[in-house]
Amino acid sequence: MTGVARLGVGIGLVGRRPEISALATALDRAATGRPTGVLLSGDAGVGKSRLVAETVERAAAAGFTVLLGRCIDTAESALPYLPFTEIVGALATAHPELVADHPAMRHLLPGGYPRGTQNGEDRDLGQLRVFDAVLSALDGLTATSPALLVVEDLHWADRSSRDLLVFLLSRLTGQRLVVLATYRADDLHRRHPLRPVLSELVRLPAVERVDVAPLGAEEALELVRLLADGSLSEPMLHRVARRCEGNAFFAEELVTACSDGLPHGLAEVLLARVEGLAPTTQRVLRIASVAGRRVDHGRLSAVSGLTVDELEQALREAVTHHVLVAGGESDGITTDDAYVFRHALLREAIYHELLPGERSRLHAAYAGLLAEADAPQRAAAPGHAAELAHHAMAGHDLPLALAASVQAANEANDREAPAEVLLHAERAMELWPVVPDAETVAGIDEGTVTRWAAGAASATGDPDRGIALGRRALELAEQRGDPKLTSAIARRYAWRLLDLSGREHEALEVARHALELVADLPPSSTLAWAHAVLARVLGRLDNLAEAREQAEAALEVAHGRPADDVMAAGATADALVTLAVCAEYGGDPERARRLLGEAIPLARRSANLGVELRAYYALGISFLDEGRLAQAGDEFAAGEERAAATGTTWGGYGLELRVAHVIARFQRGDWDAAEAAAELAGESVSATVASRLAAAGLLTAVARGRFESAGRRLAELRDSAPVDEQVIMLVGQTGAEAALWQGRPAEAAELVTEALAGLESGPYAQLAPHLGGIMLAALGVAAQAEIAASGQMPADDVAAAARALLAAAEHAASNGLPRAGALGPEGRAWLCRARAEFTRIIGPPDPSVWSSLVSAFAYETCTPHGEPSADEVHGYRQAYALLRRAEATLATGAPHGEVAPDLRAALAAAERLAATPLATAVRELAARAGVLLDAPDARPASVDPDPLTPRERAVLGLVAAGRTNRQAGAELFISEKTVSVHLSRVMAKLGASSRTEAVSVAYARGLLAPADREMARVDP
DSSP states (O other): OOOOOOTTTTOOOOSOHHHHHHHHHHHHHHHTTOOEEEEEEEOTTSSHHHHHHHHHHHHHHTTOEEEEEEOOOOTTOOOTTHHHHHHHHHHHHHOHHHHHHOGGGGGGSTTOOOGGGSOHHHHTOOHHHHHHHHHHHHHHHHTTSOEEEEEEOGGGOOHHHHHHHHHHHTTOSSOSEEEEEEEEGGGOOTTOTHHHHHHHHTTSTTEEEEEEOOOOHHHHHHHHHHHHTTOSOHHHHHHHHHHHTTOHHHHHHHHHHGGGOOOSSHHHHHHHHHHTSOHHHHHHHHHHHHHOSEEEHHHHHHHHOOOHHHHHHHHHHHHHTTSEEEEEEETTEEEEEEEEESSHHHHHHHHHTSOHHHHHHHHHHHHHHHHHOOOHHHHTSTTHHHHHHHHHHHTTOHHHHHHHHHHHHHHHHHTTOHHHHHHHHHHHHHHGGGSTTHHHHHSSOHHHHHHHHHHHHHHTTOHHHHHHHHHHHHHHHHHHTOHHHHHHHHHHHHHHHTTSTTOHHHHHHHHHHHHHHHTTSOOOHHHHHHHHHHHHHHHHTTOHHHHHHHHHHHHHHHHTSOTTOHHHHHHHHHHHHHHHHHHHHTTOHHHHHHHHHHHHHHHHHTTOHHHHHHHHHHHHHHHHHTTOHHHHHHHHHHHHHHHHHTTOTTSHHHHHHHHHHHHHHHHHTOHHHHHHHHOOTTOOOOHHHHHHHHHHHHHHHHHTTOHHHHHHHHHHHHHTOOOOHHHHHHHHHHHHHHHHHTTOHHHHHHHHHHHHHHHHTSTTTTTSOOTHHHHHHHHHHHHHHHHHHHTOSOHHHHHHHHHHHHHHHHHHHHHSOOTTSSOOHHHHHHHHHHHHHHHHHHOOOOHHHHHHHHHHGGGGGBOTTSOBOTTOOOOHHHHHHHHHHHHHHHHTTOOGGGGHHHHHHHHHHHHHHTOHHHHHHHHHHHHHHTOOOSOGGGSOOOSSOOOSOHHHHHHHHHHHTTOOHHHHHHHHTSOHHHHHHHHHHHHHHHTOSSHHHHHHHHHHTTSSOGGGGSOOOOOO
């Protein structure tokens, strides 16, 4: 069916020069191998689609391959990957070889790629396998020609589509690709799920934002004039231009409505053209609005009950009056036998005019039609079950909604969309109590649906929700009375409990129950797993003897199973990891690493990803504890790569690996990579996951002096009252260091006390003191040293507080439980710092203790083989020790030139790392000591010779800041008499008769900069 050309077709683009320029520039960059992501935002109807059409036309003319995907308002039906199904479908048609080369992309095609058809290993592969396939296909496509990928109406995108878009935008490197996504800015309410995604995306270097503002007054008038084409008077043109407020769509509607008078409200503007249509046409449009933005002709006919002639007459009128556009896509099937609302706002306005009873009746009619599934092609189309569930819910057919929700969850699982699995499974759980004989209606039991939801929650980075659902799944299993099934669910639940700190004792109780259920049954892989999981929990609680006993029992049962029993093989791998942990704590790291080397390939063959990642993590930690940072980083990276390839980055050991690698990178001085890895880049994860990563990321943020952003994160983390010991420790460490650098030692001391109390209340505190207490106590002593230097508290009180902190550090070092049986290099280094900081309080100044600290932190700059690097490169903690050694050396009265090598080395390390606070402290100490840090030939030439020496300028700067001669001498490590001598020379050189006049003359001649008015003291 063909309609007349709608209003506005054929006129040129009015205005939008900045927007078109930005989009054209993005295409030009992509053509040369510099990919760009563009987020095009604006209010509904402002002209985003017109800009997209213009960009598509330009791209096609320039030889780009254009891939277009559209999100639609599916309400609660949550069709996973809807825009990418359209994109991949077009790609499969134009370049079938790309899809053939990346079979995981078949999850996005109509018909899907059922997980049940895959082998055991593939069934463990997750969402990011699909993501990688799409990215690889785009890499292959853009190797031969540039491409434009468009995702329209991102505000309606499902969670999986948002995650895939984030994945693509965060991995734009050298592809000849533009990724253009549009969204309605006016739809993003405060809790809209797209809002946090956008806040992270705009921080990516390859992503830019283009905001489409309403047209200006002159441009709006020009557009209205072109649309009216002489049909309106000049006063009416101006009224319409003013009323449309720069919105192109409203301008079209207002021009159309002007023949019957100008409507007052927006709804009236949108409905003006509909209300003038025949009653039958209006009825058909109301029926179509319930279906969504697109509607199939056959569905309209079936639901409306009209004759062929009546329906065609109504549709012809709707198309002629530009409400519907003939042709489109329905259910993922391209067809000419479908209709699309010309603008989403039109459909929304019509839908919201429906009476409540009318709306539910029409939804029920669509649900009944979809439930018939008389067309196999349609029933197999992506999103069919989800759409059916939506209409059934809105039509109050709860049994049908339950069955469809279960089917939709299963379909989402086949499409590797865990967020949508969780949504549909949870809806099924909500319906279960109100649907009679729910198990028969759903075709499965409630426990299975609950287990689906628990697994999906964990896979999407929400361990708290996963645990809550896992507990419910266990309750349902207990009710069924099947001991083997209940044991299997219980040990999975215990496993999930270990993902959250503070739940270990609960995990122990559940794991023991899982073993009791099958202990008296014949040996089986379920029994082997029950022993293995109990061993793992016991190992986490440092009950090593029993953990070893249970791990060996698991091996004994597993070895008696057939060779093809993959579950038993997984239990064997897990038990080997636990035995490795026991060996590590027993002081035999080499044996531990041998066992882990056996566990990794066995876990891979048994398709048990969780055990495999646990082994990678344990191997990395083993090297980290020995200070072998490069090797630790290699193992963490290998584990992270495996987690990313299998879609488990934000769950379980995927998260543990990510956080540990951030910390290892920071320690080794790879701060740029640490910062990048600590960013979520738009990933939607739970607060638990976000807090772990944010806490680790604070190490670099604070060390680089980003105190404002770090302060916000610290406040958020503290307000959340963390129970995770690693978060408590990192928040205490970074908060204290930030406060120290900013000259707030009392606050630093308070944060240390708070963190130490948090560790003492942890689940392991009754077994042994936390080794993290050594580091916190060292920072606490440093805070007391700063308090002593400021004179804010009586010296005896400061000394007593510092002595108690040092004793706490010594106690933790002596009584803690290091994994390798003896305190590792990091623990020894922090203990050394606690002792060194204490000398700043009790005296006398001792450079040798800081020399020991330089050596203690040498592992941060070791080669992969564990030897210190040969090029005299110092790490961050070493640089701090060099600064303090220089300060102590000056305090002994040594010649000032003696500290120049230490200060230059510390500055070089600080500048290499961009550690601004440390670099500032080094420069300030050098200025106080009169040490020239830059090489003489690197100093800029001065037009007017400077009459003052560096020492004289330092003295004069302190005098300008209000210091007495004694105070200036103390800060510059010289006597009061020497200060007086320097001042006499300054006054003679400047021809001044007093200190005050010398300062004034120096300012007037530019010999003192404004910054010298306030000489800051050295912060740690």
